[in-house]
Amino acid sequence: MRMPKNRGPARPQAEETLDAARLELGDDFQEAECLLISEVRVLLEAQYDAKKEDKNLKEVYTKTLEYVQKFSRYTNRDTIKEVRALLKPTELEAFECAQLGNLCCSEWEEAKSLVPSIGSKISDDDLDSLLKQMDSLKKYQG
Amino acid sequence: MREFVTKRLYQDVEGTCTGRYGYIVAVVAIMDIKMGKIIPGLGSAEFEVQYSAILFKPFRNEVMDAVVNTVNKIGFFASAGPLNIFVSHSLIPADMEFDPHTNPPSFHSEDIKIEKGTLVRVKISGTRIDATEIYAIGTIKEDYLGVIE
Numbered sequence: 001m002r003m004p005k006n007r008g009p010a011r012p013q014a015e016e017t018l019d020a021a022r023l024e025l026g027d028d029f030q031e032a033e034c035l036l037i038s039e040v041r042v043l044l045e046a047q048y049d050a051k052k053e054d055k056n057l058k059e060v061y062t063k064t065l066e067y068v069q070k071f072s073r074y075t076n077r078d079t080i081k082e083v084r085a086l087l088k089p090t091e092l093e094a095f096e097c098a099q100l101g102n103l104c105c106s107e108w109e110e111a112k113s114l115v116p117s118i119g120s121k122i123s124d125d126d127l128d129s130l131l132k133q134m135d136s137l138k139k140y141q142g
Numbered sequence: 143m144r145e146f147v148t149k150r151l152y153q154d155v156e157g158t159c160t161g162r163y164g165y166i167v168a169v170v171a172i173m174d175i176k177m178g179k180i181i182p183g184l185g186s187a188e189f190e191v192q193y194s195a196i197l198f199k200p201f202r203n204e205v206m207d208a209v210v211n212t213v214n215k216i217g218f219f220a221s222a223g224p225l226n227i228f229v230s231h232s233l234i235p236a237d238m239e240f241d242p243h244t245n246p247p248s249f250h251s252e253d254i255k256i257e258k259g260t261l262v263r264v265k266i267s268g269t270r271i272d273a274t275e276i277y278a279i280g281t282i283k284e285d286y287l288g289v290i291e
Binding site (some may be wrong): 015016019020021022024028029032035040043044047054056058059060061063064065066067068070071099102103105113114115116 | 149152153156157159161162163165166167168170196197198199201202203204205206207209221222223224245261263265266269271277284286
């Protein structure tokens with residue numbers, strides 16, 4: 001039985017060890033920026049015309065575009081900026097911020113249940129207040 | 143030349159899927175294109191390109207919204223962009239039953255129905271990755287999951 005040689009940079013972790021609930025996303029993604037669905041929508045829509053003209057519309061791109069258009073919560077860039085401004089001063093990690101922005105929970109129990117890694121990084125009251133502010137932004141966006 | 147390399151990058155890399163990075167949805171910016179090196183024996187040139195891209199990789203225990211595509215007696219398939227998620231009937235709340243007689247076939251309880259087109263909130267319970275594709279299984283059997291109004 002041959003032992004595989006360890007070559008090049010760190011080997012990617014076995015998939016089984018990655019776990020969003022414990023915020024274990026692997027070396028490649030642990031420090032990565034996490035985009036809101038609305039942000040992805042802005043970026044993909046900006047590329048649409050160029051891609052269409054080059055006849056370079058891949059299935060992955062079109063399926064993702066359709067998805068982000070369907071599930072985008074925030075309709076304009078200003079609202080997205082304001083949501084980001086609300087999330088920035090918290091102690092939450094990139095992935096947790098993106099999840100909160102995408103899932104739009106109505107209260108802290110729901111948020112902490114769906115994104116368990118949040119745990120005690122933010123108090124229940126502060127989280128509730130944050131969620132209500134995000135909800136207002138969504139309700140009153142242009 | 144730079145334009146050619148850029149176009150090649152878009153063509154070669156966008157739309158691919160690997161276990162390590164998930165789906166490469168779109169290249170966002172090219173940061174650096176190093177000087178080309180001729181590959182001996184082949185005559186072609188190799189350029190090292192540094193770029194940033196939007197990636198989509200599902201993680202175990204991640205919650206995401208999805209659209210139901212097909213429903214049958216063993217469960218339903220939903221998609222979140224390019225990712226297909228299978229939710230087995232054993233991970234659907236017990237009060238929901240498969241009904242082959244509705245058109246289209248659906249899972250339903252007294253007040254909730256899951257059929258093609260229904261929006262659902264799913265938690266990824268596992269992923270399997272082969273060379274070019276990711277298969278995910280999910281659950282809606284926990285609090286705050288299931289049909290989205």
